[in-house]
Amino acid sequence: MTSDHEQNSPESIISPPEGCGDEDLLRLIDLCPFLASEKSRYDDVAVLSILRRNPRAACLRRPYRCGIGNGPDGAHPLALVVALGGSLEVVRRMVDSCPSALGMRLGGRRNVLHYAIAEGVDVSVISYLTSRRPALAIEEDSFGAIPLHLASTYCPSSSSSSSVIVHLLSLNPDAAGALDRKSQTPLHRACMSRASLDDVLALIEACPDALFLDDWLGNRPLEYAESMHQRLSEPIPEVIEVLGMAEEILGAKEEDDDDDDDDDDASGDEVGGRRCRRVLGGARKDRTRRILAHFVDIRWRGGVRLAFARNPDLASILDLPPGVFPRLLCLLGTEGVYSVLVRCTDVVFGFA
Structure with a gap:
């Protein structure tokens, strides 16, 4: 529902005056971003040309063929252009001309950031959207999913997805523990979507307890990773192995x-x-050493840090003098503890 101020503002005009370029803009962007054949027809250069001539065209509100803006107020073109893969310059010009478009809920379901992530938009655009409206990163869609849930679901193996996950975690690390309406964390979704190892490790570091949370079906993230491994031909044993080790040692x-x-x-x-x-x-000491050694081998320094931080008894299991443990935590910032023990034993014990 729009406020009285919004209803009386120029940005709420559904049909701007003739000659402002709105029909040309509509013709260019009234495409379905969910169909590759239509998405490929989007002409970013032409859209940018219209916005340069008439920035207020970004304030147009209309319903679109794909279903975006089918409510009584229509929708600003920003969400559709973002979903179609509009460049950062186009998005920036649209937001500058019509800032209120960032706060619009589309069909009462998703905000513009949800659409951006679901359509695999470049992280530079996502970073810009969240810088202009940080609240976008924590808003839920109609399924209770925040943008980090979607980033963990769509295009999980791409480097772009990993960058988006890292960006969203940098804004709000607690988002890794958020539950959607199926009681699933982003880690659950990442494991269901065959996410990359880097994505999985980043989510575990942000919320280790997510490893042990049951969703609405009583499944933990590891169980979803194992299930997907059994159903599909392409193996993901490395993710499963690390999840199991993390459960065990964390x-x-x-x-x-x-x-x-x-x-x-x-x-x-x-x-x-x-x-x-x-x-x-x-x-067992040997098992603990093997797990820590594996974390070092895959360069997961955060896993070593979490192991010692969450389980101080590891120091005694590894037969370390009590005085060494505080120094171990200090060393975690520069090199994995187990790696230090292996390579620089005399130095570490010298701190005791």
């Missing part, structure tokens, strides 16, 4: 009925509504 594992309550290597914990058993490096 904190929780489902408690077996025959577990001994007096087990010194386990302690009760409640994670994601599930009664869990904290497994300290698999209760």
Whole structure:
């Protein structure tokens, strides 16, 4: 619903005066961004030419053939141009001419950033949109999904998607723990969409507890990764292996009925509504070392940091003197702890 101010402002005019170039703009952008054959017809240079002659054409509100703007107020062309792959210069000119277009909900479902991410828009455009309206990054669509959910779902293996995920996490790291209406985090969606290892690691670092959260079907992210691995021919064993190691060393594992309550290597914990058993490096020094070594091999420094930060008992499992542990945390900023132990043992123990 628009305010009285919006209804009386020039930006709310659905049919601007004749001769302002609005019909030419409509002809150029009234395409369906969801069809590759139509999306390829978008002419960014022609759109830019119209906006240079008449910036107010960006304030046009109309319904479009693809369904965007079918409400009573129509929609500004910004969302459609973004979804069609408009350049940063075109997007910038449209926003400068019509800032209120950034706050428009399209069909009551998605904002312009949702459309941008779903259509694989370049991260430079996404960065610009969020700089002009930071609230876009935390707004939910009709399914309770924030933009990070969509970035974890669409084009998960592309370098552009990874850049978008990193950008959104830099704006709001807590977004990695957000739940949609199916109780799924972005990590759930990433694992369902066969995301790249880099995406998965970034999401785990931002919210390690997401590893242990059950969604509406009772599934954790690892279970979705395993399920997709079984259904599709292209293997993703590396992601599955790291997810399993991360679950093991970062904190929780489902408690077996025959577990001994007096087990010194386990302690009760409640994670994601599930009664869990904290497994300290698999209760075995060799297993802990192998996991940490693998994190170092794949250059996941954050995984080593999380392992020690969430589980101080790792220091005793690795037979490290108590005085070393504070220094280990300091060293994490420059090099993985396990790597330091392997290469510079004398130096590390000299800090004790």
